[in-house]
Amino acid sequence: MLTVATLLWQPNARSRDFSRCYDEIWVEKLYRGFRRNLTLPFRFICFVDRSYSFTEPDIEQQRIKAPRPDYGTCIEPYGLGVPMILVGLDTIVxxxxxxxxxxxxxxxxxxxxxxxxxxxxxCNGVALVPTGHKKLATRHRGENDMEWVRRFPHRIIDDLWPGQVVSYKGHVKKHGIGDTRICFFHGLEKPHQLPHVAWVKEHWI
Incomplete structure (x- = not known):
């Protein structure tokens, strides 16, 4: 079965300003986006620093191993060793x-x-991960998560499905939503800062 994974932790000294807005609502909206757009069965796992109360009962929680999570913690879900779509909370399906x-x-x-x-x-805005990539987690020793994933043999989503998994700032903001299936946000702006954008209102619910 497919697993969809993301992460949520309380902001700390290592958190950048643009990532201090996340809470349970972001996780729930992300889950619902996958539920609306996947007909295949899937598990939804949120890696967390503590227990959270989610209104969606199908959101599973797995405790983060790192005592002080940082962006390198985003490698932990690879340790599941299962087929997985890994995304950040600032993602809209x-x-x-x-x-x-x-x-x-x-x-x-x-x-x-x-x-x-x-x-x-x-970049690591979205990762499509087949079985057999547990080593990305077991070998990781705190290296920058973006640089770390680049070290391993990979394919490029843009070449497989052009225009379907794209950055908001790098593509959608200038060219429109088009045939986008997953839009990932990085830095600023974030979805909650775009309440006037029609496609955000439609899909980030």
Missing amino acids: TGNIDHLAEYCLTADRFALPRDPYHPKIV
Whole structure:
């Protein structure tokens, strides 16, 4: 079965200003986005620093191992060793993603999107992870999570499905939503700062 994974922890000294807005509501909206746009069965796991109260009963919680979570903690979900879509809380699912789920269930290499500002390399805005990538977690010793995932053989989501998994700032803000299926946000702006944008109002609920 497919797993969808994300993370939530209380802001600390290592948190940047743009990531201090997350709470349970963000997790619930993300879960509902996947529920609306996946027809395949899936588990939804949120890696957490403590127990949270979610209104959605199907959100599972797994305790983060790091005593002081930071962005390197985003590697921990790879330790599940299962087919997985890994996303940040600042992600909106805008269309059917069954084919992305099938990739995770059948492929041999994990796939990442191009960095919107440095297209020769990938970023970790969304990760499509087949079975067999547990080593990304077991070998990790706190390295920068973005640089860490680039060290391993991977495919590029943009080449597999152009225009479907994209950055808000690097693509959607200038070119519109188009055939986007997953939009990931990085830095500023975040979805809650865009209440006037029609597609955000439609899909981030």
